[in-house]
Amino acid sequence: MKKRFALTLKSYMHEHISLYIFAIVLLAMGVIFGAVVVNSLTLNQKQDLLQYVSGFFLEMREGDGFHSTAAFQQSLGHYLKYIGFMWILGLSIIGLPLILILLFLKGLVVGFTVGFLVHQLQWKGLLYAFVSVVPQNLLVIPAMIVVGVAGISFSMKLIQSRFLQKGERIFPYFVSYSSLVLFMSGIFVIASLFEAFVSPVLLKKVTATVHLLIITII
Numbered sequence: 001m002k003k004r005f006a007l008t009l010k011s012y013m014h015e016h017i018s019l020y021i022f023a024i025v026l027l028a029m030g031v032i033f034g035a036v037v038v039n040s041l042t043l044n045q046k047q048d049l050l051q052y053v054s055g056f057f058l059e060m061r062e063g064d065g066f067h068s069t070a071a072f073q074q075s076l077g078h079y080l081k082y083i084g085f086m087w088i089l090g091l092s093i094i095g096l097p098l099i100l101i102l103l104f105l106k107g108l109v110v111g112f113t114v115g116f117l118v119h120q121l122q123w124k125g126l127l128y129a130f131v132s133v134v135p136q137n138l139l140v141i142p143a144m145i146v147v148g149v150a151g152i153s154f155s156m157k158l159i160q161s162r163f164l165q166k167g168e169r170i171f172p173y174f175v176s177y178s179s180l181v182l183f184m185s186g187i188f189v190i191a192s193l194f195e196a197f198v199s200p201v202l203l204k205k206v207t208a209t210v211h212l213l214i215i216t217i218i
Contacts, residue, residue: 035115072196079188080156090151131202139191
């Protein structure tokens with residue numbers, strides 16, 4: 001059973017390695033572009049964002065205004081809508097370029113968030129990003145890449161079945177594609193749990209530590 005699974009995984013990776021490399025490069029470009037966009041913000045935009053972020057960190061330090069259950073539901077709902085949309089796009093030929101755009105946008109959001117925190121708060125922003133942005137995205141980003149590649153692959157199978165290899169059965173590919181997306185949904189559940197219940201605790205501790213260091217230095 002394990003040997004068969006290993007052979008299947010090896011065959012799958014060999015067939016899709018170029019798509020994975022392309023998706024990773026595209027997402028990395030989004031991260032870089034998002035970090036660069038921070039420098040294009042006006043002073044007023046930076047001040048408004050910084051005021052919002054500072055207020056959020058203040059709430060985290062004081063322990064008020066944050067509800068983990070509601071945050072979990074909101075986070076999971078967002079992720080499921082995102083990959084659900086990617087799944088639907090993968091079921092159509094015209095959805096292929098949109099999947100690539102979604103991967104790029106995910107990288108852009110992560111790059112912008114981390115870049116803004118580091119740009120405005122220096123080492124403090126790096127700590128905040130490390131505990132509030134990086135951990136769940138270590139699960140979310142690979143899962144989104146897998147879903148994105150699966151959607152691109154299925155779209156390409158549709159093109160082949162309709163225009164190049166007419167009559168080829170597409171249903172087995174649909175089952176495999178949908179099963180993979182469903183499995184990845186479990187990864188997003190774990191990421192949402194971490195984001196809602198673990199990250200706030202880590203962020204609260206880091207915020208309190210940073211605040212204490214600043215007071216000590218002053």
